[in-house]
Amino acid sequence: MKTDQVATELEVRATEALKALLEQVSAIKLKEMQRQSPPRGQAMEILAHIDVFGHSHTLACKVNLDTRPGKVRDSLRKLQDSAAHFAGKATPVLIAPYLSPEAQALCKESQAGFLDLEGNARLSLGEVFIGKRSLHQHSAAPTVA
DSSP states (O other), X not given: OHHHHHHHHHHHHHHHHHHHHHHTOTTEEEEEEEEEOOSTTSOOEEEEEEEETTEEEEEEEEEOSOOOHHHHHHHHHHHHHHHHTSSSEEEEEXXXXXXXXXXXXXXXXXXXXXXXXXXXXXXXXTTEEEEEOOOSOOOOOOOOO
8 A cells, every 4th residue: 555655654744844834933832733534535634733922723734645726726625614613713724745836826815824845835824924935946757758
């Protein structure tokens, strides 16, 4: 089950990347992070409970391997639904190995945060905004002619 192994490695990397991003901002204190394994075939979810300048906030994150625009839109809809069920402030966040500028724009339009493992991130948490842009150029997989 190589796919399961890849998914597990991505989940670990996504959790570590989210922690690292949050630790870069002194106004944000991570209270608790939970990884939830959903039914087979669905994206893993991470819930991060944080304080932003002393105010409680939840990050409802979904980890996606597939970042084609249609899949990103579907994930964003699911994230919005999930975030709406939390009491208080909740921000939907999409985490992926790489998010193209188009996928990043979809997140922004949906008022969702994003984080990719290439070093790009955007989170708006009330008084705090985190924006990171990687200068690394993501290369597409080589094509075979």
